[in-house]
Amino acid sequence: MQRVSVSNLLPGMVVARSIHDANGILLLAKGFSLTQKFIDGLVQQGIVSIYIENNLLEQEQVEDFLREETRVVAVKSVKTYFSHYGLTDKVNVEKVKTAANQIVDEIILNPDAMIQLTDIRTHNDYTFAHSVNVCALSVLLAASMSYNQERLRELALGALLHDVGKLEISNDILNKPSQLDPDEWRIMQHHPKAGFQILKKRGQVSTPAMIISYAHHERYDGSGYPRGVAGDEIHEYARLVAIADVFDALTADRPYRSGLMLHEAYDLLMASSGAHFDPRLLAKFLQSIAVYPVGSVVELSDGSIAIVKKVHAGVSWRPTVQMLADAAFNTAVRGQTIDLRDQLALTVRKVFREREVLSLMKQLNLPW
Numbered sequence: 001m002q003r004v005s006v007s008n009l010l011p012g013m014v015v016a017r018s019i020h021d022a023n024g025i026l027l028l029a030k031g032f033s034l035t036q037k038f039i040d041g042l043v044q045q046g047i048v049s050i051y052i053e054n055n056l057l058e059q060e061q062v063e064d065f066l067r068e069e070t071r072v073v074a075v076k077s078v079k080t081y082f083s084h085y086g087l088t089d090k091v092n093v094e095k096v097k098t099a100a101n102q103i104v105d106e107i108i109l110n111p112d113a114m115i116q117l118t119d120i121r122t123h124n125d126y127t128f129a130h131s132v133n134v135c136a137l138s139v140l141l142a143a144s145m146s147y148n149q150e151r152l153r154e155l156a157l158g159a160l161l162h163d164v165g166k167l168e169i170s171n172d173i174l175n176k177p178s179q180l181d182p183d184e185w186r187i188m189q190h191h192p193k194a195g196f197q198i199l200k201k202r203g204q205v206s207t208p209a210m211i212i213s214y215a216h217h218e219r220y221d222g223s224g225y226p227r228g229v230a231g232d233e234i235h236e237y238a239r240l241v242a243i244a245d246v247f248d249a250l251t252a253d254r255p256y257r258s259g260l261m262l263h264e265a266y267d268l269l270m271a272s273s274g275a276h277f278d279p280r281l282l283a284k285f286l287q288s289i290a291v292y293p294v295g296s297v298v299e300l301s302d303g304s305i306a307i308v309k310k311v312h313a314g315v316s317w318r319p320t321v322q323m324l325a326d327a328a329f330n331t332a333v334r335g336q337t338i339d340l341r342d343q344l345a346l347t348v349r350k351v352f353r354e355r356e357v358l359s360l361m362k363q364l365n366l367p368w
């Protein structure tokens with residue numbers, strides 16, 4: 001499958017991953033063949049890109065680390081919890097807890113899962129989907145660190161509600177498509193304290209879980225907010241969530257910019273090790289990222305063109321690839337498979353971007 005911007009979609013392309021809104025309503029089902037009417041509808045829904053099927057890989061299998069059904073239920077529960085803000089102080093958190101526990105139970109069964117896909121979300125539902133992804137990513141990291149089930153569930157609930165303080169920030173600031181001015185930035189920096197106070201007032205969440213809301217914007221070197229604390233002064237839950245929060249923000253599509261490719265996000269996170277992030281936790285998190293996900297079209301160091309067929313845990317920068325063309329654009333090599341773990345002289349030199357992939361397919365006369 002391939003993530004394609006809505007602006008580059010064509011009638012006849014087949015949807016590879018279902019899309020739901022925050023109410024759990026199915027917008028497009030996997031396997032649906034796009035028409036221009038539905039492409040226009042995606043634009044109206046504020047969806048920037050979707051995953052579509054391609055014919056470049058035989059029997060391609062790319063699984064999300066969280067099941068679609070689990071993600072849909074969790075997003076809906078977070079939206080419901082947020083939607084009751086201001087109506088009553090006694091909002092029932094049980095559905096959010098149930099969703100958090102379901103995420104934990106699912107990830108415990110597959111703690112070595114690789115992060116290969118980014119979820120598709122509508123513009124209006126960004127905060128809810130972001131909260132769920134941050135929760136799942138945080139739990140995945142914590143599970144790899146042998147957290148017990150009780151701690152995982154506490155972490156998951158706090159992570160699902162880490163952005164609840166944004167309920168006190170106007171949508172004009174939250175959804176501003178350009179850089180915030182100094183006054184707007186000061187308002188935005190209020191949301192961690194606001195979130196802690198909201199959760200404390202409702203009294204349904206443990207103190208460590210509430211601290212996630214309060215401290216997820218602290219930085220390991222002390223340059224964060226709201227208190228500017230550093231290192232182990234920051235609760236470990238918040239240090240975990242900080243990594244997941246930034247990773248999801250970097251890789252998610254927004255109306256004003258496309259999300260980063262996974263190798264780009266990997267490099268940015270690595271560059272912030274010891275400054276923004278706890279280096280020990282970050283190193284563990286980076287082991288879960290498929291630097292070159294299945295379906296990525298890449299150029300190898302000998303100039304040949306290939307598509308990633310399989311990612312190997314622990315060495316995701318040396319995937320198994322299926323050849324598309326040699327350096328001279330000869331497609332006679334198409335279909336040959338190379339495991340880069342066995343070919344140490346070969347490395348991935350470049351990952352082609354969406355428009356480049358579309359252009360390559362035309363040049364090589366390959367099916368989409």
